[in-house]
Amino acid sequence: MKFKQAIAGLLLGLLGTLPATAQNYPARNIEVIVPTAAGGGTDLLTRSFVDHANKLLAKPMGVVNKPGGGGAVGLTDVARARPNGYKLAMGFVEITILPHLGIAPFKVDDFRPIARINAEPAAITVRADSSWQTLEDFVAAAKEKPNTIRVGSSGTGSIYHLAAVAFGKAAGAEFNNVPFEGANPAVTTLIGGHIEAVSVSPAEVSTYVEAGQLRLLGVMDKERSALFPEIPTMSELGYDVSVGTWRGLLAPKNTPDDVINTLREVSRKVAENPEFQAQMKRMNMTEAYLDAPEFAKAIAQDDQQFGDLISNINLVGN
Amino acid sequence: MQQLESLGAGIMTLGSHPMAILLAIVGVALGILVGATPGLSVAMGVAIALPFTFGMDPVSGILLICGIFFGGVYGGSITSILLRIPGTPASAAITIDGNEMARRGEGGIALSIAAISSYIGGTISVMVMVFLGPVIAGFALNFSAAETFALAVFGLSVIAGISAESPVKGIIAGILGLIVATVGLDPMAGMPRFTGGMSELYEVPLIPVMIGLFAMSEAFRAFENSKGSVKETAMQLGRLFPGMSLWRRLSTSILRSTGIGTIIGMVPGAGSDIAGFVAYNEARRFSKTPETFGKGEPAVIASCEASASACTGGALLTMLTLGIPGDAVTAIMLGALTLQGLQPGPLLFEHNSDLVFTLFAGMLLCYLAMVIMGLLCSRVVGRVVRVPRSILTPGIIALCTVGTYALNNSMFDVYLMLIAGGVGYFMQKWGFPASPVILALIMGPMAEANFRRALSMSGGSYDFLYTRPITVVLLLLALFTIVMPFLLSLKRKLTSAKAGSVATNT
Numbered sequence: 001m002k003f004k005q006a007i008a009g010l011l012l013g014l015l016g017t018l019p020a021t022a023q024n025y026p027a028r029n030i031e032v033i034v035p036t037a038a039g040g041g042t043d044l045l046t047r048s049f050v051d052h053a054n055k056l057l058a059k060p061m062g063v064v065n066k067p068g069g070g071g072a073v074g075l076t077d078v079a080r081a082r083p084n085g086y087k088l089a090m091g092f093v094e095i096t097i098l099p100h101l102g103i104a105p106f107k108v109d110d111f112r113p114i115a116r117i118n119a120e121p122a123a124i125t126v127r128a129d130s131s132w133q134t135l136e137d138f139v140a141a142a143k144e145k146p147n148t149i150r151v152g153s154s155g156t157g158s159i160y161h162l163a164a165v166a167f168g169k170a171a172g173a174e175f176n177n178v179p180f181e182g183a184n185p186a187v188t189t190l191i192g193g194h195i196e197a198v199s200v201s202p203a204e205v206s207t208y209v210e211a212g213q214l215r216l217l218g219v220m221d222k223e224r225s226a227l228f229p230e231i232p233t234m235s236e237l238g239y240d241v242s243v244g245t246w247r248g249l250l251a252p253k254n255t256p257d258d259v260i261n262t263l264r265e266v267s268r269k270v271a272e273n274p275e276f277q278a279q280m281k282r283m284n285m286t287e288a289y290l291d292a293p294e295f296a297k298a299i300a301q302d303d304q305q306f307g308d309l310i311s312n313i314n315l316v317g318n
Numbered sequence: 319m320q321q322l323e324s325l326g327a328g329i330m331t332l333g334s335h336p337m338a339i340l341l342a343i344v345g346v347a348l349g350i351l352v353g354a355t356p357g358l359s360v361a362m363g364v365a366i367a368l369p370f371t372f373g374m375d376p377v378s379g380i381l382l383i384c385g386i387f388f389g390g391v392y393g394g395s396i397t398s399i400l401l402r403i404p405g406t407p408a409s410a411a412i413t414i415d416g417n418e419m420a421r422r423g424e425g426g427i428a429l430s431i432a433a434i435s436s437y438i439g440g441t442i443s444v445m446v447m448v449f450l451g452p453v454i455a456g457f458a459l460n461f462s463a464a465e466t467f468a469l470a471v472f473g474l475s476v477i478a479g480i481s482a483e484s485p486v487k488g489i490i491a492g493i494l495g496l497i498v499a500t501v502g503l504d505p506m507a508g509m510p511r512f513t514g515g516m517s518e519l520y521e522v523p524l525i526p527v528m529i530g531l532f533a534m535s536e537a538f539r540a541f542e543n544s545k546g547s548v549k550e551t552a553m554q555l556g557r558l559f560p561g562m563s564l565w566r567r568l569s570t571s572i573l574r575s576t577g578i579g580t581i582i583g584m585v586p587g588a589g590s591d592i593a594g595f596v597a598y599n600e601a602r603r604f605s606k607t608p609e610t611f612g613k614g615e616p617a618v619i620a621s622c623e624a625s626a627s628a629c630t631g632g633a634l635l636t637m638l639t640l641g642i643p644g645d646a647v648t649a650i651m652l653g654a655l656t657l658q659g660l661q662p663g664p665l666l667f668e669h670n671s672d673l674v675f676t677l678f679a680g681m682l683l684c685y686l687a688m689v690i691m692g693l694l695c696s697r698v699v700g701r702v703v704r705v706p707r708s709i710l711t712p713g714i715i716a717l718c719t720v721g722t723y724a725l726n727n728s729m730f731d732v733y734l735m736l737i738a739g740g741v742g743y744f745m746q747k748w749g750f751p752a753s754p755v756i757l758a759l760i761m762g763p764m765a766e767a768n769f770r771r772a773l774s775m776s777g778g779s780y781d782f783l784y785t786r787p788i789t790v791v792l793l794l795l796a797l798f799t800i801v802m803p804f805l806l807s808l809k810r811k812l813t814s815a816k817a818g819s820v821a822t823n824t
Binding site: 037038041043044047048051064065066067068069070072073076101103104105147148150155156157158176178179180181184185188189191192193194195207208210211213279282283284 | 361362365366368369372458459460461462463503505506507508509510515517518520521586587640641642643649653656657659661662663664665726727728767771774775777
């Protein structure tokens with residue numbers, strides 16, 4: 001009996017010496033902060049992701065919405081959280097924009113990337129009854145009368161606003177950028193014929209393009225859109241501009257490697273799950289899985305690009 | 319009457335979908351619950367239910383969401399009437415009158431007026447969608463920034479009208495609201511204003527302020543009163559059904575408000591909250607006894623509830639026929655439809671006509687379920703008014719705190735709610751109404767953002783103020799609404815002065 005007790009004691013002792021975050025992670029529920037309101041694209045994607053991830057984790061993930069400040073509130077919460085893997089964020093491209101605008105108390109290196117799940121390029125869309133059949137027509141018109149073509153986007157300093165600015169720079173044209181409360185109101189105004197174009201993603205306009213109300217002119221990506229493979233990319237058309245949004249799992253910096261590796265493994269399995277992929281497709285979302293190292297590179301590139309762009313344009317009082 | 323045949327066929331199809339019928343009813347019940355809980359918005363309820371519809375067939379999934387939507391708009395009135403806590407921003411308009419009725423022992427009547435008016439408003443708006451949907455849908459597309467700005471100004475103009483006691487104090491409260499509404503991210507330039515570096519203040523905190531001003535302030539006041547009267551008689555629920563004479567009096571209010579609600583629902587970005595307040599103002603404008611408004615007037619509940627529910631049909635109309643969501647809830651529903659492989663928009667009626675009419679039949683069923691449930695539950699939920707104040711008040715405080723916290727999972731919002739409660743207590747003490755603050759918080763940012771957007775779209779020219787017909791009509795209506803109460807009170811003063819002079823002469 002003594003022998004058994006000794007073994008048990010030894011085992012217990014060994015367990016005690018294990019670091020708290022090692023193989024036994026997750027030992028309790030993981031909070032995934034969504035920095036937008038319930039019901040939006042980021043929220044739906046996270047809920048779907050968490051559903052599938054929970055089948056692979058010892059303790060479940062739970063979604064917590066912390067909207068506000070274009071994502072600043074929820075993202076700040078995660079940036080300042082204890083780096084133990086129990087509070088993560090479904091982050092988006094805004095982590096590389098908000099700090100440059102000076103409205104977020106965090107920096108992009110306050111986060112440690114885990115995996116990118118989804119990405120959408122920006123695109124230029126006009127009304128189907130407009131005279132611009134191609135992007136060349138559109139650029140020519142913009143050059144002829146600078147600042148008259150009204151391009152709707154999802155708000156000043158938002159990814160699609162920066163996309164319109166970046167495209168204008170690459171094409172040497174100036175647009176009248178009109179910010180809206182989101183991509184959808186901008187698209188509605190375009191359909192009503194009150195503005196000339198929008199710079200939102202193909203997914204945001206797909207319904208109306210298919211119904212023959214709107215026309216996509218070009219996608220701001222290096223590769224063609226999976227939704228609209230017949231639409232040319234900007235680089236094909238000779239404009240060096242690649243801007244888009246993404247969504248991916250982030251942890252606070254200094255989160256230990258083994259925790260990150262567990263989450264990377266889970267993310268990869270979820271991203272490869274055909275059921276999850278089908279769900280994304282139905283939500284009109286483009287699957288764009290990247291593992292942590294490549295994801296970090298993509299974030300660094302965005303950070304560089306938007307930092308340059310924002311310091312180049314005068315955003316205040318625009 | 320091709321639509322009638324299609325609707326008949328839709329009802330038949332729905333009859334063979336017992337699961338869809340069940341889910342529609344479950345949705346309505348959930349919606350009433352969500353609406354009645356302060357802090358849980360209808361949009362949030364719909365968003366939470368959305369993932370559950372992934373695996374359902376389109377009819378069941380969409381009807382579950384419709385049920386939550388419809389039930390939620392009505393459910394907000396229950397806590398407004400019984401506890402003076404607006405369950406949703408739309409029900410803020412009826413909170414004062416509804417609760418005054420409950421205190422008079424007419425809570426039962428108030429609850430059934432709310433349920434039946436919601437039913438009539440909602441059902442008529444769905445019928446409008448069935449018969450006129452594709453014909454009038456294009457109206458929504460006329461709304462650009464200039465028109466939305468004018469609508470917001472019209473919304474703001476009712477402030478004087480909804481402040482029955484003193485229009486001047488109402489306007490002061492409204493301006494206070496407008497000042498608070500400038501806190502947050504600048505809607506056009508995206509820069510923070512008056513936030514003191516707190517990113518929690520980047521967005522106007524409407525719900526915490528609303529719960530604080532209406533409910534928390536009342537709870538504070540109850541503390542004050544409880545010292546004086548130890549033995550307090552609880553309120554009575556009273557009879558449940560109002561007499562026929564009252565219905566006759568309310569019927570024109572209900573029909574007028576249904577029209578207002580359906581139109582406002584169709585406007586992108588304008589929802590049931592605006593519809594409720596505008597309907598209040600119009601009901602008072604056409605009332606023979608405007609002095610009873612704010613003191614427990616049944617017409618307030620009838621018109622606001624009919625209007626808020628009629629909004630649902632209007633919002634669904636533009637969403638289904640044009641693919642344009644009229645408010646936050648239909649924006650989420652747009653996502654739900656896309657997930658089901660349906661593309662809302664001009665082609666939906668051509669490609670999926672059978673399905674669309676089955677959905678319409680289901681929506682009518684949802685409203686039927688709502689009114690039946692609402693009336694059956696009145697007796698049970700109405701018991702809450704018989705709870706003594708000394709027990710009810712702590713319960714209200716707990717409900718306010720939990721509801722506010724649940725909104726964004728943030729303690730910051732709870733502190734804001736408590737501050738608003740303190741401010742509301744003094745406002746009430748000194749006779750300043752709370753509704754104008756809420757209205758200003760909803761309309762102020764809408765007016766500012768759209769005015770500046772319209773200016774940006776016109777290249778800096780102010781022409782949009784008088785060259786666009788809808789804008790002109792709405793701005794004139796706003797002017798008329800602002801001037802009216804003052805003219806009326808002037809007229810009253812003149813006549814009473816005359817009466818006074820006549821009295822002294824004799």
